[in-house]
Amino acid sequence: MTTMTDVHPETRAFEADVAKLLHLMVHSVYSDRDVFLRELIANAADACEKLRYEALQTPGLGSGDTPGITITLDPEARRLTIADNGIGMSEADMIEALGTIARSGTKAFMDRIAAARDAEEARLIGQFGVGFYSAFMVADRVEVVSRRAGTDSAHRWASEGLGTYTIEPVALEDAPAQGTRVVLHLKEDAATYTERLTIERLVKAQSGHVPVPVALAEKPDAEAQGITDGSALWTRPKSDITSEEYTDFYRSVAGQFDEPALTLHYRAEGLHEYSVLAFIPETRPFDLFDPDRSGRMKLYVRRIFITDEADLLPRYLRFVRGLVDSADLPLNVSREMIQESPLLSAIRKGVANRVLSELDKFATSDAQGYARFWDAFGAVLKEGIYEDYGRRETLLGLSRFHSTTSGSDWRSLKDYVAAMRENQTAIYYATGTDRDRLAASPQIEGFRARGIEVLLLTDPVDSFWAGSGVDYDGKPFKSVTQGQADLGLIPPVEGEGAPAPAAPETEAFIAFVKTVLGEDVSDVRASDRLTTSAACLVASENGIDRQLERLLAASGRAPSGTRPVLELNPRHDLVTRLAALPDAAEIKTDGARLLLDEAHIADGELPTDARAFADRLARVLAKALA
Numbered sequence: 001m002t003t004m005t006d007v008h009p010e011t012r013a014f015e016a017d018v019a020k021l022l023h024l025m026v027h028s029v030y031s032d033r034d035v036f037l038r039e040l041i042a043n044a045a046d047a048c049e050k051l052r053y054e055a056l057q058t059p060g061l062g063s064g065d066t067p068g069i070t071i072t073l074d075p076e077a078r079r080l081t082i083a084d085n086g087i088g089m090s091e092a093d094m095i096e097a098l099g100t101i102a103r104s105g106t107k108a109f110m111d112r113i114a115a116a117r118d119a120e121e122a123r124l125i126g127q128f129g130v131g132f133y134s135a136f137m138v139a140d141r142v143e144v145v146s147r148r149a150g151t152d153s154a155h156r157w158a159s160e161g162l163g164t165y166t167i168e169p170v171a172l173e174d175a176p177a178q179g180t181r182v183v184l185h186l187k188e189d190a191a192t193y194t195e196r197l198t199i200e201r202l203v204k205a206q207s208g209h210v211p212v213p214v215a216l217a218e219k220p221d222a223e224a225q226g227i228t229d230g231s232a233l234w235t236r237p238k239s240d241i242t243s244e245e246y247t248d249f250y251r252s253v254a255g256q257f258d259e260p261a262l263t264l265h266y267r268a269e270g271l272h273e274y275s276v277l278a279f280i281p282e283t284r285p286f287d288l289f290d291p292d293r294s295g296r297m298k299l300y301v302r303r304i305f306i307t308d309e310a311d312l313l314p315r316y317l318r319f320v321r322g323l324v325d326s327a328d329l330p331l332n333v334s335r336e337m338i339q340e341s342p343l344l345s346a347i348r349k350g351v352a353n354r355v356l357s358e359l360d361k362f363a364t365s366d367a368q369g370y371a372r373f374w375d376a377f378g379a380v381l382k383e384g385i386y387e388d389y390g391r392r393e394t395l396l397g398l399s400r401f402h403s404t405t406s407g408s409d410w411r412s413l414k415d416y417v418a419a420m421r422e423n424q425t426a427i428y429y430a431t432g433t434d435r436d437r438l439a440a441s442p443q444i445e446g447f448r449a450r451g452i453e454v455l456l457l458t459d460p461v462d463s464f465w466a467g468s469g470v471d472y473d474g475k476p477f478k479s480v481t482q483g484q485a486d487l488g489l490i491p492p493v494e495g496e497g498a499p500a501p502a503a504p505e506t507e508a509f510i511a512f513v514k515t516v517l518g519e520d521v522s523d524v525r526a527s528d529r530l531t532t533s534a535a536c537l538v539a540s541e542n543g544i545d546r547q548l549e550r551l552l553a554a555s556g557r558a559p560s561g562t563r564p565v566l567e568l569n570p571r572h573d574l575v576t577r578l579a580a581l582p583d584a585a586e587i588k589t590d591g592a593r594l595l596l597d598e599a600h601i602a603d604g605e606l607p608t609d610a611r612a613f614a615d616r617l618a619r620v621l622a623k624a625l626a
């Protein structure tokens, strides 16, 4: 018979990313190392909640003991133990959970760290929280002994945080009866974490509201005393809860260390009963644009944690953190069935509407705070204009924009519509990647001259929603680089003077340019959107917006064969002089081509044929200097 003493620990290497993360933790200069305790308590609480949930499906799983977390201090051995009676881990669970990085957020964090300098590194650790591995900031050896609920075996995982870990079976009498024991062999300079006062203060400050009670034993054989009661914060009346309590809770549920910008705490009554405690963070989480990132709202049923994958909010609200606790959903239902539940659809709808109406109130009551919110999450919220047809009008109302008249301030569409000129029927916008360049683009000269505000849209998502046939307050969105500008009915603002009528030769010149350019453009026409530049490119009325075309091309999905329209300024000196030349003049043909090249360059593009462009330019300059 093999006894436990015959079994040798197996040594394994960490996944490369974990090794990097550990190196960072071991050598961390981060001054607020206290966060490790918050991370370990959060894991222990999650494990208790998972067991509570699994025991609903598998009656008899677990001992039936009240869920709890016990912290034991051992100043003599400089050891700190955090034990829980939760779900526990099997050997395979340990290899998977403690040897690899599963969290997409941690991967994003690692990418940021790779580019950061020392000082910023420390700040990033502080903001982010890096889960279990943060234990290595304070310990030079960590042991995890665990027994998975419902099994008869237990294992010990141990590591010094230096590239490898060991894993071995342990006798059941050396393991917790149920759950996990994490033992930290503290570094010399971390002895303070064996002091009762320090730990008590930290637990109350950082983890005071985890929904599992925490008790503390001062010595290995001392009796543990309760320090937090594990009551669910969201079940208490709002008036009893201080903003510090909300912040602590937000930090423990969101894993972020900033303050919430907005806290929503309410109870829905009537057809369905549920409580919501949700937060909008102040700063962007690292993985906001990670394609795998979905919502982070937890679903509870009568205070029992069910899942954080119930997609309680639409994707474009994925920055909202918190929970919904339903009184009506059945407890004994699988996570898969919960997804399908009509009750949950009603909750989803209710919560999303409430978040949006709170944002609306926020925008009215605190414009500056809202502007900060918009800086952080506006680009995400705008995805909804495209994805959530039913809430389009609401989302457009919540959206803020920079424009040709707003400087660095944000404008709402309500402001825009109020400032529309007489006879202006559309909301004009330009899309691109750089606000300054957009503001200087030739396509908006005519709008500026007429005092027409143009929205300058620089988020990639803008090209998608703005071109999808949206309107606001009955006014359609119209790209300044698409179709006819139709500015004839709006006179230039005072001081600019009415434009001189185009000379008759210009019509003939336009026809000439069209012949010269042939298939390179779909049309050439006189422009009313140009005032100072000679030429610009726009998309045809039914073509797709030029910026969207560029975005699609960059992702390999360019619609083939789209050709732009070249617009010429009939009042520009260059145009009128070229128009006056005989068609046979070589410089007239060169001039026609150069106008197209120039328009491409003004859009930040290359001329279609760079070599031919250089030759042409050289010919024209040589002639000018002759």
Ligand SMILES: Nc1ncnc2c1ncn2[C@@H]1O[C@H](COP(=O)(O)OP(=O)(O)OP(=O)(O)O)[C@@H](O)[C@H]1O
Residues within 6 Å of the ligand: 039, 042, 043, 044, 047, 084, 086, 087, 088, 089, 097, 098, 103, 130, 131, 132, 133, 180, 255
């Ligand atoms: N006390 C524990 N009991 C059971 N499993 C645990 C325990 N501690 C850690 N684990 C397992 O290890 C995994 C990794 O933990 P880690 O703190 O690094 O990230 P996480 O908890 O998954 O992420 P987050 O902190 O964002 O919730 C957990 O997901 C869990 O599966």
